[in-house]
Amino acid sequence: MIEPEVALATNRLGWNKVAPLFHGGTALPEYGPLAPTEDTLTLLDELPGSRVLELGCGSGHSLRYLAERGAQELWGVDLSPVQIAFAEETLRPFAPSVRLIESPMEVNPGVPQNHFDLVLSIYGLGWTTDLRATLALVNSYLRPGGCLVVSGEHPVYSCLEWNGAQYAVSVPYFTEGPREHKSWKGVPIVIQRRTLGTFVGQIIEAGLRVEAFVETPLNSAAANESHADPARWYSVPRASVMPTTFIIKARKPLES
Numbered sequence: 001m002i003e004p005e006v007a008l009a010t011n012r013l014g015w016n017k018v019a020p021l022f023h024g025g026t027a028l029p030e031y032g033p034l035a036p037t038e039d040t041l042t043l044l045d046e047l048p049g050s051r052v053l054e055l056g057c058g059s060g061h062s063l064r065y066l067a068e069r070g071a072q073e074l075w076g077v078d079l080s081p082v083q084i085a086f087a088e089e090t091l092r093p094f095a096p097s098v099r100l101i102e103s104p105m106e107v108n109p110g111v112p113q114n115h116f117d118l119v120l121s122i123y124g125l126g127w128t129t130d131l132r133a134t135l136a137l138v139n140s141y142l143r144p145g146g147c148l149v150v151s152g153e154h155p156v157y158s159c160l161e162w163n164g165a166q167y168a169v170s171v172p173y174f175t176e177g178p179r180e181h182k183s184w185k186g187v188p189i190v191i192q193r194r195t196l197g198t199f200v201g202q203i204i205e206a207g208l209r210v211e212a213f214v215e216t217p218l219n220s221a222a223a224n225e226s227h228a229d230p231a232r233w234y235s236v237p238r239a240s241v242m243p244t245t246f247i248i249k250a251r252k253p254l255e256s
Helices: 004-022 061-068 081-090 092-097 131-141 196-205 236-241
Strands: 051-055 073-078 098-102 116-122 142-153 160-162 167-169 177-184 187-193 209-215 245-251
Touching: 004 081, 004 177, 004 187, 051 061, 051 131, 061 073, 061 081, 061 092, 061 116, 073 081, 073 092, 081 092, 081 098, 092 098, 116 131, 131 142, 131 196, 142 196, 160 236, 167 236, 196 209, 196 245
Parallel strands: 051 073, 051 116, 073 098, 116 142
Antiparallel strands: 142 245, 160 167, 177 187, 209 245
16 A cells, blocks of 8 residues: 555655656646647636646646636645646736645645635546545535536546557556656656546535536547557546546535
């Protein structure tokens, strides 16, 4: 068993090294690789004047997307100081309304409660070492009536492996918990495996009401020639078999 402190330390170091490789990637309007975009799905509430928080804000491009559409107050939390530095640069034009914090998402590093219209996480929430605690914090951050929108790699997608002739199941779907990846983008990393049932169940347990659940079909318009290779992790052949991404929208009840 990998202890949470070890996972966080490993991932902070790993993301510091690979952050340049992901600069501007997997960010709104994209919910995930080869997946439909916000322009198609229209999951977000009205943005003008809104207060938003992103968990796992990365290089800040999702927050910039929201700012360009009228979000008034922008907060971002990320484990990696390199990512925070990138986000500061990305969001410099909106600096007066931006607050970025280097911190794990499993604790509250000074984020106001009952404050946000939207808490967002694009391929970020799945990295938490404690999903239950993180979702309890999400509920505390949202104002009554505010919503959570989260996307992540579909746990079935990550069970498949190309064996040179076809896709085969390499990891049982119901295997959950931290898993060390020895060479993820060339660095060690700790990945957290969870089923969709765990994600949905713990969102409901946190007191949020699920409004939308999307298992994304292949978005062919997002593909290029490199996505034709079936051995590539995000490829058209693989994404035609299983969705790359899941998306959940959930709302904090008005009476809470």
